[in-house]
Amino acid sequence: MRGVSTVFDVTLFLLFVTAAVGTLVAPPAAQPAEPAAPAEASLATTASVHYSLAPGARHGPASRFPTTESPEFRRTAHGSLATLLARGATRNLSIAGERVTHSHDEFTREVANATATRTLPRTRVRAVWSPYPGSSVRGSLTAGPRPPADARVTSRTLTVASGYPPVRERARLAAEREGYAGVAHVLARAVVRGTFPDPQTSHALHGDYPVDALVRHRYHRFGALLGTGVETPIHPERTNAALQRALADRFERDLRGRFDSPEEAAATVRVGEVHVTVRRWSR
Template sequence: MTSTVLDGVLCLLLISGAVVTVTTATPREATGEGRAPDVSSTLATTTTSVNYTLEPTTGDGARVSVDRTAHGTLAELLARAAVGRITVDGRRLSHARDGLGAAVASAVRGAIQENHTRVTAVWRPYPGPSIKGHVAVGARPPPDVPVHAATMTVSSGFPTRRDETRDAARARGIEGVADVVAEGFVEGLFPPTRTRVAAGGARPVSAVIRHRYRQATERFGVGRSTRLASGGVDDTNERLAAAVSDRVARDLGATNASARAVSERVGLGRVRITVRTWP
């Protein structure tokens, strides 16, 4: 794995594991139409590396480029690409990682029969989310054919916080669940120690971090700190988490479900991958 502090900070914590942990060499030929479980197995057990470029825009409008390499199973890389395409109310949080999504999609196409197959990776951190991530490879199945499906769950890189979520639901209801989800979301995006180190480092890396902060704080209506290398990270993270919590509480309230019910459906730490195949 060649990703270092930068990828740990950009959401983007490196994916730590999949449901299936056995790995094999990348197959020489693409998997045929087959059954959905066969394609799912290929995604879970085929390892590869993809190269991509982070291209954020700095505060003065200039563009910087940082070359990265990601390694893992195809399922892990799909999960990482989904989290890298976070949207808020349908609008992308950042386009800096578009290269990762394209590289992962190309790798998946090389390992499966894209025709007659669609693979989707979806990150839904809580029920009814306005904050989510999604990536898809392959065309949608025709409406008049039988479709077979298989699913797996892969780590998103964000903290799971399952026990904390349940405790918060009992103690403080929907607002408590929202606080836990928001804190985990911000911690996953901007781990304090590593963010401070990266923000105070060389310009390409610091520019990426500041770009991420600028996009997040603007999208959630939070005034950003200009001194991220000092105490600004903790302060900005706290204000960002408060704003995110308000949004999450609003989304959860709209589901009309109980705090206990929504706490059981919090999925901050996982990405769901679905494979659909048809004749």
Template sequence: MNAAIDAVVALLLISAAVGVVVTGSDTPAAEPEPDRADAVADALAATTATVNYSLAPGVRELNRSGWGTDRRGQTGNQELRRTTHGSLAGLLARAATASSGVALHTDEPPERNPITGTRAGFRSAVRDAVRARTGAGARIDAVWQPYPDAPVGGRVGVGPEPPSDGVHAAILTIPTGVEPVPAHATATFGGLGHAVASRTVEVLLPHGSARITLRGDDPEAALVAHRYARVAAATNASVAEPLATEDTAAANARLTEALATRMTAELRSKYDHPSDAAEAASVSSVRIVVRTWSAPPEVA
């Protein structure tokens, strides 16, 4: 089952909050079954799957960069193989957070600068598992972002893009494992920005499990340390000193301060009042949107 590196990603529990939306023309040529989107969403929440993957992509990344040479490993190492079991919705949400990135510029999506390639195999395995159970005429998108257009976030898409009309949608909300922003932190933009930033860092690098992993002397420890280094570089923070003693709480505090400055400025520029920004905050959940439509008939 999951080893130390998997503990770095928060446990995702299912919270089925399903709603139906119909998009496109009022009279589509081939109207899909109204409840099919709901049925697919229910299946994602209730169906479990086991996915197998390897941490080898992350080790190859370390080997190419020369980073962490004292704890590198061979990509064929059997200890790098992982097996994860869970609901399809939970796996999708986990893949979205695990493959998150940090935008280096305001005009680019964060997924263009992924924190690490370690989870590429996991994301691919999850997509295959979901695709095998949804069939034709369905698109599933799992998206995690602390707030709309945030500089940090991740997404996973499965299936073809839907047509322009005749589409039904259902939504699942999956917790990331961090608490929602408390009411007392929404009085000012500064307080809100700091609260969102601290929860964002905890989703990316849960300090408790990260500390345990860093105490090892193996490639997994190097992968976690590299993840810290990537986030620090993207946020202009310095974490080398606290990580030297596995003080992940202090390292996360430094990352939070750096990210909070950026997030506070963005929230202040996007919203008229902190309460409006707080309503848009979604750092504590992954949103999974299921869209279905009638697949074209097969040609004889």
């Protein structure tokens, strides 16, 4: 299998830190943007972070991870700070407050450190991903200190591609045709596809250790947090369909209680976006 190990190294990178290197889109700011501008410029600079996937193995069952320290766990990610922050937010994926895996604990820590080093003092940067506002499925990454309670804070939010499918228009059409259930189905499919992208996932499941074990662990944790079992051996197409059904049920219940209409729910869909907020203060 060594001949294809390099392919699986790339696959694992894509699977666990997938995010499009998109153009930063800054919506009109409600407050003057000048104090935040230097921090925003720094987020466009590139950085490389070195990390290990070993924390994910150490938090998993020993039967699935016979070793948790080896060169095969080491990885390097390169990109703009904004893109790395977006990746970190999606890799910190949690369901109802419970982390899916810890495979990217070191990655997110190193990205936070790189961001704090590159931005000016008295700056806090927070990247947040969620399929829609208030969702119990979400991820975030924060770098920098909290501003003092009496500080005058200026903030601005950038939008960065998340690597998950952008489905807002599809959700709007589904709302018209199928109501809340349609929006929930569109959201669930996008989230599962973004978390377990094919064909990368299929390749990874047939890869070398620790790639295969980490992907299987992610599947089992995702299913457990949704209250549904994951069959063994894992067949991505069939398993993804089961996860989508369980997640759609969760989303539909939440959307019905949170929004007055399916159309209102669809208008808030932001699966394809990570919102990166830069906050700065003078003293």
